[in-house]
Amino acid sequence: DTGVSQDPRHKITKRGQNVTFRCDPISEHNRLYWYRQTLGQGPEFLTYFQNEAQLEKSRLLSDRFSAERPKGSFSTLEIQRTEQGDSAMYLCASSHRGLGNEQFFGPGTRLTVL
Amino acid sequence: AQSVTQLDSHVSVSEGTPVLLRCNYSSSYSPSLFWYVQHPNKGLQLLLKYTSAATLVKGINGFEAEFKKSETSFHLTKPSAHMSDAAEYFCVVSNSGYALNFGKGTSLLVTP
Numbered sequence: 001d002t003g004v005s006q007d008p009r010h011k012i013t014k015r016g017q018n019v020t021f022r023c024d025p026i027s028e029h030n031r032l033y034w035y036r037q038t039l040g041q042g043p044e045f046l047t048y049f050q051n052e053a054q055l056e057k058s059r060l061l062s063d064r065f066s067a068e069r070p071k072g073s074f075s076t077l078e079i080q081r082t083e084q085g086d087s088a089m090y091l092c093a094s095s096h097r098g099l100g101n102e103q104f105f106g107p108g109t110r111l112t113v114l
Numbered sequence: 115a116q117s118v119t120q121l122d123s124h125v126s127v128s129e130g131t132p133v134l135l136r137c138n139y140s141s142s143y144s145p146s147l148f149w150y151v152q153h154p155n156k157g158l159q160l161l162l163k164y165t166s167a168a169t170l171v172k173g174i175n176g177f178e179a180e181f182k183k184s185e186t187s188f189h190l191t192k193p194s195a196h197m198s199d200a201a202e203y204f205c206v207v208s209n210s211g212y213a214l215n216f217g218k219g220t221s222l223l224v225t226p
Binding site for chain 2: 003004031033035040041042043044045048055056058091093101102103104105106107108
């Protein structure tokens with residue numbers, strides 16, 4: 001399977017715990033994006049990377065959120081001190097700037113904070 | 115500022131009848147517009163995109179959309195609905211070249 005993969009697919013945690021999600025983009029895609037989707041809403045942009053550089057962060061990305069893409073390949077999204085309002089589907093997408101920049105989405109990680 | 119408004123949260127059609135999903139956009143610049151589909155438990159899939167080359171855009175699975183600048187609309191249509199078209203559809207606008215701004219979605223129900 002050469003699509004975008006995300007791990008885990010589901011995560012249940014207690015309020016106050018830290019969680020980390022991983023995204024593996026399509027091979028050789030130089031751009032990687034994170035979005036958040038809550039029930040009944042469309043996805044909302046959180047942040048994006050070009051290679052290993054984080055070039056843009058939404059105001060939705062509070063200080064408790066941090067994203068990395070250390071070698072320009074996979075990316076991690078960490079949420080510290082989770083709150084119930086963090087419960088959502090976290091989507092990762094990747095694209096290649098030189099190939100039309102179409103964003104291909106992964107299946108998402110569903111986070112439930114109890 | 116850029117945004118999209120999907121005018122219907124739910125649309126129900128009978129199999130074999132036409133589909134119309136409505137979207138209006140707001141953008142200060144010449145926008146890129148997209149339609150994505152999300153099937154249950156599957157990732158978002160690009161149906162089609164408009165990037166100013168042609169106002170009538172053809173996508174996958176028989177869908178197409180027409181960009182109308184005077185009406186600031188980008189409605190999605192399909193001549194004949196199939197049961198497999200039942201899904202959530204998102205109209206999307208982007209000016210930045212990276213961030214996609216999604217509408218709230220339209221849930222399409224196809225009845226036999």
